[in-house]
Amino acid sequence: MEDLFGNNYPSSSKNLYADIILPVPIPLTFTYSVGPEIQEEIGIGYRVMVQFGRKRILTGIVAKVHQKAPEAYKAKPILDLLDDYPIVNALQIKFWGWLASYYCCHIGEVMNAALPSGLKLSTESKVQMHPDFELENPGYPMDERELLILETLEKKEEVNVDQLESVVPAKDLHKIIKSLLGKKAILVYESVKEKYSPKVEVRVRLAPEYLSDSNKLNELFEGVKGKEKQENVLLKFLQQVPIFKNAQLNEEGLSKKILTDSGCSPSSIDTLVKNKVLQSFKVKISRFALIQVDDKPIELSEVQKDAYDAVQKEFTSKATVLLHGITGSGKTEIYIKLIMEVLESGSQVLLLLPEIALTTHLVARLQKVFGDKMGVFHSKYSDNERVEIWQGVLSGKYNFIIGVRSSLFLPFDSLGLVIVDEEHEPSYKQYDPAPRFHARDAAIMMAWLHQAKTVLGTATPAFETFYNAQNDKYGYVRMDKRYGDAELPHFHLADILKDKKKNLLKLDFTRLMREKIQEALNHQEQVLIFQNRRGYAPYISCDECGWIPECEHCDVSLTYHQYQEELRCHYCGFKDKVPIKCQACGSSKITTVGSGTERIEENLSLLFPEARILRMDLDTTRSKYGYQKILEEFGSGNVDILVGTQMITKGLDFDRVSLVGIVDADRILFYPDFRSGERAFQQITQVAGRAGRRNVTGNVVIQTRRPDQLIFKQIISGNYNDFYQQEMGERRQFYYPPFVKNIKIVTKHKDFKTAETAAIQLKNLLSDIEGRKIILGPEKALIGKIKNLFLFEIWIKLEKNANTQERFKQEMVRIISELQGDKRFRSVRFLIDVDPY
Ligand code: ADP
Ligand code: ZN
Numbered sequence: 100m101e102d103l104f105g106n107n108y109p110s111s112s113k114n115l116y117a118d119i120i121l122p123v124p125i126p127l128t129f130t131y132s133v134g135p136e137i138q139e140e141i142g143i144g145y146r147v148m149v150q151f152g153r154k155r156i157l158t159g160i161v162a163k164v165h166q167k168a169p170e171a172y173k174a175k176p177i178l179d180l181l182d183d184y185p186i187v188n189a190l191q192i193k194f195w196g197w198l199a200s201y202y203c204c205h206i207g208e209v210m211n212a213a214l215p216s217g218l219k220l221s222t223e224s225k226v227q228m229h230p231d232f233e234l235e236n237p238g239y240p241m242d243e244r245e246l247l248i249l250e251t252l253e254k255k256e257e258v259n260v261d262q263l264e265s266v267v268p269a270k271d272l273h274k275i276i277k278s279l280l281g282k283k284a285i286l287v288y289e290s291v292k293e294k295y296s297p298k299v300e301v302r303v304r305l306a307p308e309y310l311s312d313s314n315k316l317n318e319l320f321e322g323v324k325g326k327e328k329q330e331n332v333l334l335k336f337l338q339q340v341p342i343f344k345n346a347q348l349n350e351e352g353l354s355k356k357i358l359t360d361s362g363c364s365p366s367s368i369d370t371l372v373k374n375k376v377l378q379s380f381k382v383k384i385s386r387f388a389l390i391q392v393d394d395k396p397i398e399l400s401e402v403q404k405d406a407y408d409a410v411q412k413e414f415t416s417k418a419t420v421l422l423h424g425i426t427g428s429g430k431t432e433i434y435i436k437l438i439m440e441v442l443e444s445g446s447q448v449l450l451l452l453p454e455i456a457l458t459t460h461l462v463a464r465l466q467k468v469f470g471d472k473m474g475v476f477h478s479k480y481s482d483n484e485r486v487e488i489w490q491g492v493l494s495g496k497y498n499f500i501i502g503v504r505s506s507l508f509l510p511f512d513s514l515g516l517v518i519v520d521e522e523h524e525p526s527y528k529q530y531d532p533a534p535r536f537h538a539r540d541a542a543i544m545m546a547w548l549h550q551a552k553t554v555l556g557t558a559t560p561a562f563e564t565f566y567n568a569q570n571d572k573y574g575y576v577r578m579d580k581r582y583g584d585a586e587l588p589h590f591h592l593a594d595i596l597k598d599k600k601k602n603l604l605k606l607d608f609t610r611l612m613r614e615k616i617q618e619a620l621n622h623q624e625q626v627l628i629f630q631n632r633r634g635y636a637p638y639i640s641c642d643e644c645g646w647i648p649e650c651e652h653c654d655v656s657l658t659y660h661q662y663q664e665e666l667r668c669h670y671c672g673f674k675d676k677v678p679i680k681c682q683a684c685g686s687s688k689i690t691t692v693g694s695g696t697e698r699i700e701e702n703l704s705l706l707f708p709e710a711r712i713l714r715m716d717l718d719t720t721r722s723k724y725g726y727q728k729i730l731e732e733f734g735s736g737n738v739d740i741l742v743g744t745q746m747i748t749k750g751l752d753f754d755r756v757s758l759v760g761i762v763d764a765d766r767i768l769f770y771p772d773f774r775s776g777e778r779a780f781q782q783i784t785q786v787a788g789r790a791g792r793r794n795v796t797g798n799v800v801i802q803t804r805r806p807d808q809l810i811f812k813q814i815i816s817g818n819y820n821d822f823y824q825q826e827m828g829e830r831r832q833f834y835y836p837p838f839v840k841n842i843k844i845v846t847k848h849k850d851f852k853t854a855e856t857a858a859i860q861l862k863n864l865l866s867d868i869e870g871r872k873i874i875l876g877p878e879k880a881l882i883g884k885i886k887n888l889f890l891f892e893i894w895i896k897l898e899k900n901a902n903t904q905e906r907f908k909q910e911m912v913r914i915i916s917e918l919q920g921d922k923r924f925r926s927v928r929f930l931i932d933v934d935p936y
């Protein structure tokens with residue numbers, strides 16, 4: 100017999116086994132035996148209940164069905180099959196397996212990340228009477244409350260622990276259960292319960308007899324004469340549901356809420372339901388409001404047409420194409436055309452966006468074209484909303500998903516196209532928890548599993564991507580013109596040090612920058628100001644002795660937030676009061692140093708008191724619709740200046756932005772990381788790209804202490820290739836990606852020495868693995884302590900050879916699990932980061 104996924108096994112077999120993925124930190128799947136009663140049904144992707152270890156009952160997912168008994172242990176039987184159909188498909192399981200092996204994590208961790216918790220099963224303790232126990236003959240003396248519980252259990256076969264709270268006070272329940280367990284009077288076990296609850300709406304409709312017979316309806320109105328409230332309900336109902344025009348409308352009914360919202364009394368509705376005039380019923384409704392579709396087709400420009408054709412041509416020989424189009428070149432319309440085509444062919448499409456870009460015009464534009472056929476998967480969605488998208492993909496309601504990196508885990512079964520927009524975005528990399536995957540790379544892998552195509556779109560390709568395009572691994576299509584010949588912005592470099600000497604630097608702003616802002620304001624044009632640091636001031640410091648307050652739990656200085664009047668740690672969230680006196684020397688001369696977005700906002704309001712200013716950073720966008728509100732307000736034109744962190748670089752498209760100001764380019768350039776040049780090029784180019792679209796020619800002012808640097812010339816001339824060549828020379832010379840494969844391992848422990856010793860030991864063992872490599876460290880991490888744990892880092896540079904890499908990773912995982920078996924290192928955490936960012 101062959102199941103849905105092509106697993107072959109004889110249906111009469113007695114020795115069937117299933118490998119189960121379990122939500123526990125073990126490296127591999129576990130094999131269980133499949134009893135005859137479920138042999139027919141079981142297959143990949145089904146949820147099962149199994150016993151793990153001596154006591155735990157866990158829910159897992161079937162990864163494989165086969166006939167090979169495990170060698171190392173005797174297979175326990177699967178206790179129960181939980182579904183009538185698989186909840187994940189074979190391609191997903193393959194994808195999970197790839198993620199686990201490529202990123203060196205446990206497949207259970209991947210499963211945990213992949214399933215919305217609404218689909219995971221929550222374990223809830225249930226209680227039942229012990230089968231050997233007799234209430235008449237308890238063997239032990241029972242107190243009154245214990246007897247109460249036992250009597251309840253005698254009446255019901257099993258009871259949830261929380262249900263017993265109505266029998267005895269909750270605070271004592273635990274103790275009593277423990278005592279009863281000790282007396283072998285009861286059993287406690289974990290059972291499973293679905294968490295997902297669809298949103299339901301209560302509706303009412305007219306009882307059917309009133310439809311067929313108009314006399315009865317007249318009688319009805321006679322009957323409620325004088326009962327104004329009931330009459331009102333009926334009139335309102337008939338207004339909203341014109342059953343005389345279309346009797347079928349009654350079937351769908353009307354939301355009770357619509358009636359009460361329009362002034363009907365809820366109790367009158369209930370009375371009518373009780374009197375069988377109205378019927379009340381419930382329907383599951385979508386959490387997502389319907390969207391009006393406006394499918395006025397847009398004509399592609401010649402440049403866009405050529406690019407579109409070029410992408411299609413590249414697809415004939417390449418699975419992945421890099422679409423390298425400058426900001427404003429109109430990549431979105433090309434995406435739309437590609438998406439439509441794939442959807443028409445019946446395949447699914449996934450468009451990945453960086454987190455922050457999800458509430459921008461791009462989504463609005465796509466929504467106009469695809470309406471409610473498109474599912475949006477946002478990381479700020481509630482779990483129920485996620486489950487609904489998940490079910491929508493399963494049922495075929497959504498063939499097109501636009502979402503953040505975790506949308507890669509949705510249950511697609513026939514992807515035809517994956518698009519990764521802004522593929523260079525560092526936020527595509529997941530830091531914590533495992534799997535520490537890069538969504539772009541994972542997307543390419545997933546597309547490959549589906550035999551689908553991938554488009555990587557960006558104005559500033561990641562070096563890894565451009566390298567692959569140069570080496571013919573990816574197809575390459577370039578667009579060098581803005582749509583509608585909108586002009587590229589003019590760049591100006593403003594020398595911070597020069598202005599400082601001449602006393603022209605006012606509140607962080609050079610004269611040039613101030614003039615350009617004033618100019619834009621005079622013309623009623625909008626301004627974006629970019630500062631890559633949130634809070635008011637990066638830190639505060641004592642003028643006398645230089646003391647700087649630091650986090651108690653981390654190796655970082657605390658950031659000053661003026662609005663809340665407090666110091667905050669951006670790594671662990673620790674908060675502290677602002678000291679009045681220096682804690683080292685007692686001086687009260689405490690000053691703020693440097694400027695975050697909060698202070699820049701304040702400075703601007705001092706420099707331009709007439710301007711309306713808004714700030715967009717992590718602190719102002721925490722709420723679910725935070726970004727959206729700020730973007731809408733800015734888009735409405737009621738705001739002159741928007742100050743923000745890199746959030747403002749993402750996909751803003753506002754016609755009236757004529758100036759972009761970068762307050763401190765050096766902060767981006769001099770970050771100690773081999774990617775800092777690449778990042779600076781990307782960030783500055785992206786933020787500059789927001790200036791001057793369509794009718795306005797834009798200006799970009801970059802403030803720096805080092806205007807002579809070559810990178811500025813390259814950014815200004817838009818010369819990506821030159822910049823790339825130069826940086827690649829260095830990367831080749833010093834063995835950086837893409838010339839080597841990087842793996843970072845961090846050891847974490849509350850004791851400094853233990854974290855260090857574990858790292859040293861690990862390095863020594865890793866050095867013995869075959870294959871060309873360089874291992875650096877261990878070194879204290881850049882931030883050596885976070886949340887009271889000390890961090891040591893090892894960097895591995897591996898040669899670019901698939902065999903070497905695979906072997907190294909396997910050995911590395913084995914070595915780490917051995918180290919963890921060592922008593923000294925049992926509580927050390929080893930974090931593996933493949934392709935760290
Ligand atoms: P990119 O994503 O490449 O930076 P967009 O797709 O946002 O560029 O397009 C830039 C601007 O040009 C947008 O305002 C978009 O509405 C407009 N645009 C692009 N293509 C067309 C077209 N074919 N017809 C009309 N407007 C277009
Ligand atoms: Zn901290």
Ligand code: ZN
Pocket residue numbers: 641642643644645646681682683684685686
């Ligand atoms: Zn001091």
